[in-house]
Amino acid sequence: MAERSPDDWVAQRRTDGAWELTRTTTAGHDRRLAHAVTDEDGAVWVSLDGEVVVVPGIELVRRRAVAAGSLEAPMPAQVTAVLVAPGDDVGEGATLVLLDAMKMELPLTAPRAARVTAVHCAVGDRVAPGRALVDLDHQASPA
């Protein structure tokens, strides 16, 4: 039995924008229904019979490779507390900044023991995903 490869599937675009995937094998016909749409970052969102997967665009992966030690906002939020200042030594798991999103409190914590080298936010700031909030130097902390 031949190994399944992406080329076995034939994709046809429907008038409502969905993709109909069909394949004929020795066992019969297969049919799947999918929706695919590209977002403004070039990532492709795919829904295949209810399962959703996001395939990031190459540019997005490159842009997200941040300088080591910079903690970013993971989603749009508002800063409600800044608990550290440059020069502070923090332990692993220490809360550095408190964010508020959808009326819930999210703590941003240090992934490893480190020294705070810079703070790029203040209470009240509305931050977008990718915005650097706190810089940490993992080498500088006393282990």
Place this chain on the structure above:
Amino acid sequence: IHPGYGFLSERAELAAACVDAGLTFIGPPAEVIARMGSKLEARRLMEAAGVPCVPGARPADQSIDALRAAAAEVGYPLLVKASAGGGGKGMRTVDAPETLDLALGAARREAEAAFGDGTLYLERRLLRARHIEVQVIADAHGAVLHLAERECSLQRRHQKVIEEAPSPIVSPLLRRRLGAAAVAAARAADYRNAGTIEFLVEGEDDEARFYFLEMNTRLQVEHPVTELALGLDLVHLQLDVAAGLALGLRQDEVVPRGHALECRIYAESPERDFLPQAGPVLRYREPSGPGVRVDSGIREGDEITPDFDPLLAKLIVLAPSRALALARARQALADLVLLGLHTNVGYLRRALAHPDVQRGAFHTGWLAEHHDELTMSTPDLDDLAAVVAAAQRRLPAALQRSRASAAPPSVVEAADPWTALGAWRG
């Protein structure tokens, strides 16, 4: 004015302001909202009416010392709750005395931010209990009816995720007992219009023990499961009661005509500890068919922001049996298309497919216990490659890389800001 079920719907000030302005508030009178809105007052009223309550403490002294002493009396594990709270906000679980102070501080801050009131009370946390609530409706002519129960145990951090009616563990006798307690509670509160009495239930069927948890003086998010299961229009009944009409309904006419189930679709990423999501609704297609109802707050092209509650839509199904309702819900979730931001749809489908859920064997801690199983997904990468290739006329290198590393393509490489987030409290 119909206040819906948002934060203003349980504000006595709104009901009173309507009266002052000569408007009809569709709900109970302001003083009833005020009394039942204070969880402490509600408990006192229920105890006086002979309705069993969850063991707890309501210290008038709100200092940390007094709360610590009260906690020692209530016993662990316990819940810290906001007196003015709802929807899981201002609530914290405390397993041992060492974590009490932290929980008190966080709950108070959250309650002050959400409700403008940081008053806290404590309740023993019953283990493996079910959250079963009873819908009540009362008219201005003295009639008080119960409209059977809803099973709401599938919750995460005290936010309901999946609800159904009737409950798989409520026997006809238990339904009569729960209904009688709910009607007694509504009468004790001088209730009018639609409301819900929430109970925690230990055990099943005739032998079950239940305890009053709280009363919601408004229509609830999950009211459609009652509507579909009983063949009633609750909002229409609310309008009738507000207009002064008598409920033309007898208690013996309240009979389930099938099994209803609701899935709440949230803008959240269960794989990332349910972090709320924001983004554009790039594509949205609702499922449809016999016994499928979608109550949605979104349209294709909408931008979902963090300024609002993450509930996007409710999918409710009705079928002749519970097994068929589960199957219908799973199919409807598979037919639903929502692209552009992450949601809990996959998580919902996995929950409905789980043998425990199929058997109706769960409790309020079940979703938390099974978190890992419910957030593991294995998309078929070959099929996906075919779709993406067709859509983009190229095979993205990212998909190649993902397949090589056997990681799902949704995982972004390089420094991952999600791992920096600590335990998210929601």
